[in-house]
Every structure is written in structure tokens, then in C-alpha cells.
Amino acid sequence: MATEGNPIIDVKKLTKTYCGGRIRALTDCSLTIRKGEVVVIVGPSGSGKSTFLRSLNLLETPTSGQIIFEGTDISDKKTDINLHRQRMGMVFQHFNLFPHMTVMDNLILAPVKVRHEDPEKAKERARELLSKVGLSDRESAYPIQLSGGQKQRIAIVRALCMNPDVMLFDEPTSALDPEMVGEVLEVMRDLAKSGMTMVVVTHEMGFAKEVGSRVIFMDGGKILEDKPPKEFFENPENERLKLFLSKVL
Amino acid sequence: MWWSNLFAGMSPSNFFNFSFLPKYASFFIQGVEYTLLLSVVSVAISVIPALILALMRLSKSGIVRTISGAYISLFRSTPLMVQLYIIYYGLFSLIRIPSYTILGFIDITRFIPGVVALALNSSAYVSEIFRAGILAVDQGQMEAARSLGLSKWQGMKFVVLPQAIKNILPALANELVTMVKESSICSVLGMSELIWGAKTVASTTYKTLAPYVLAAIVYFAINYPASKVIEAIERRMRRGDRR
């Protein structure tokens, strides 16, 4: 199944260094993500997972290598990145909701300002999505009045309001109290079922096993393993992956 | 005792001898009006260049950052009085301002150069206020905005600046308090603000002390309550954050 869909993101030899080359965050990472796949990225702290994910929508500028998104080289400086970012939703560890706006204003900001949608239509769509995550009654709340789990569900809806082709998640449940992790994973699971292409950095191995179409292991800025979840967890080959799994499972 | 002579000239009757007031009150009243107008207009005008300078200072381009940095350093490292002279005798020797008076006593051929000098100076300071206010907003806010497809400027306008404003406003109000005091320098070019009024009264009445004491009292009466109000608002806003 993994090879069926068309490539949606093609990462070619992505390298990222900081401080003029003194810190190597990523070395020659290549990865193809196909339509409908849920690619889960795991690895120890500092292994480059966030840097890799954030490079996909150019929040980090690659030092070298290419990122082809829907046929366009978006790492090319001549590409208008704003146009392509609209098609890639991103969910952050710390939610990053806009605290000075109500939930509804958070949701319709980009559709109205970037896509010039009619505010009423944007609201209609936002309400539909809100009801899917069970937060219809919170549209006029401010982020500060929400629990962590609610904030993250709103953040997911905010990204979905732009109708993206891919959703990127950077440790979406790491900042949550344990009792709220489930409600966010639930939303992500539903999203995967609906056919959304997803790239998820997470420490939730259960989610990786159950929802992932492929699991990627990163360490030291390199992609060391890339397999369907069953094989990944049952027959790890790489020594460092074995060590990692022995610690987290 | 020997030291009592030292203070002979400083008797309260010299300090607070405001007998000139009935005749010369208008110098102080118009002086205050001039001072306030000069400061408020200067700080208000400085907001736009200050925002541009702050955004330039935060730019990715090294050249743009350097230009803005050079402007800020230049205006912060030279005395305001020198800036005033250079702008008045330099810049405004090239620009002719038609003679006209506002409110019957504000001569715009002096007022406008004064405003320009104060505003140019103030924008250097206010830009640092903006920069600090913008940097205090969590970086994740801009990242979230950009990830939704907003441009850098849209992210600033809709997401970062509305949050920065709460850090900026109190500091901007403090800049206004500073400007009320600093604008006294304009008296050297004959702008009829508060200090010029005090100076004129002092030289016509030969009372060299009391007019300045009165000016000091007036400055204090404006700035002290203003600072207290700003502090109170700042405290309130900080409490609002923790809501």
C-alpha cells in the first residue's frame, strides 16, 4: 500500500547545519512520502526529528539538498513558499494558538487573510470541523480558557481549515498532561482514517504501531531505519534502533 | 554660625517668590502648552519611522540591519542639542517654511524643525522599544502564522504586533514623559516652550531663581502623576497575563 500513492513530498539529500557548519543537525536525509501515508518519525532527543519536520515546510532553510512538494522544488529560493505552506498544515508541541484571538478568529485568520475567503463561509467550515473534534461550544473562548488537550485539538482544526494536502505534527502530545493525550491521538487517528497524508514526530509508540504506515528512526541527524511498523518493532536491524527500542518500549 | 552664610541666598523667599505670576502667568501657561504639543507630536510622529527601523533591525539582510543600527547608534550617541542645531541650521536652511502661527503663539518656522529633530531622535529610542516588544513575543507565534501561509508582514500585523503592543505602550508612554523633559532643549532656538518662558520671565524681572523653580514644579506636576498612572497600567496588564 505504501508504494501505491503518488509521491507528495520528496526529500533529496537534505543537510542542515547551524552556526556556520559547526553543528550538524541533518546529514543527507532522503525520504519519499506518498499520498495517504502516515509516516511516523521516532528517535532520541537531539537526533534531528524536529529539524527534519520543520524543513519540510521551510520553517528551517536547508543548507543543501532539495524538498519537492507536489512537483515543485520548494527549497528553491525563487519559489513563493507562502503559496505552498497553505497546503501543508503544521501542529506544534506547544500549540502556538494566537492568545489575543478567540478560537473562531484563530481558525479563520488564514482562510480569510491568505485565501481571501468570505468570513461567513470560513466560519461555517470552521464550525463543521470544530464539531468533528467535539469543541463546538468553545468557538468564542480564548485559548487561555482551554485545557491543553482542547488547545491542541483547536490547533489541529486551525491547520485543517486551510484544507491542506499534508499535516505535519511535531510531538503534538508531549506538552500534555497524560490524561489529555488520548483525546488528541483520537483526533489524529480519525484524520489518518479519513486519508490525510501525515508526518508525525512522536514518542507515542502505540500510535506508531497502530496508525503508522511507515516508521522512521533517526539518530545523529541521519535516517537509519524506514519500515512498516510491524517489521520496525519486531525485527529491528540497526543496533542503535535496538538500543532505542529497549529504552522506550 | 559660619555655614549659615552659605545658605543666605537660598531662603524660601527666593525659592518661592512667585510675585511675578499675576503679570507673567501667560509665559508659563503658553509654555506648558507648547511643551506638551511639541512632545506629543514628536513622539506620535516617531512611531512610524521607529516601527520601520525596528523591523529593519530584525531583518534577515545584514545590510538592512546595519543601516538601521547605524541610524539608531548615531542618534543615541550624540547629544540632542547637537542634533537640534544641525537639523535647524543645516536641514532647515534648505527648506523654507512659510511663517504661520498656531494657537496664536506657536511659530511654525521654529516649531516644525523642533518637531523634526525630536521625532528623529525619538524614533531611535522608540525603535528599540518596538524591537524589545516584538522579541518578547514567543517565536512560535510567528512560526504558526507562517506555517498557515501568512507572509512575514501579515504575521507581524495580525499575530505578533497585536501581542507586542502590550509591552510597547507603557514604554512608549515613558518615552513621552522623557520627551516632555528633553524638549526643554528647544528653548535654545527660541521655541517658546516652558523653559523659554521661565528664562524670559527671569531676565525681565531679574528674579533668577523662582521662575525656574516654578518651571520645575510644573514639569513635576505633569510627569510624576503620568509615571504613576503608567506604572499602574503596567501592573494591571501584567496581572491580565496571568489570568
Ligand SMILES: Nc1ncnc2c1ncn2[C@@H]1O[C@H](COP(=O)(O)OP(=O)(O)OP(=O)(O)O)[C@@H](O)[C@H]1O
Ligand atoms: N536553531 C538552532 N541552532 C543551533 N542548533 C540547533 C538549532 N536547532 C536545532 N539545533 C541542533 O540540532 C540538533 C537536532 O535538533 P532537533 O531539535 O531537530 O532534535 P529533535 O530530534 O527534535 O530532539 P527532541 O526530541 O529533543 O525534540 C540538536 O543537536 C540541536 O541542538
Ligand SMILES: [Mg+2]
Ligand atoms: Mg524536537
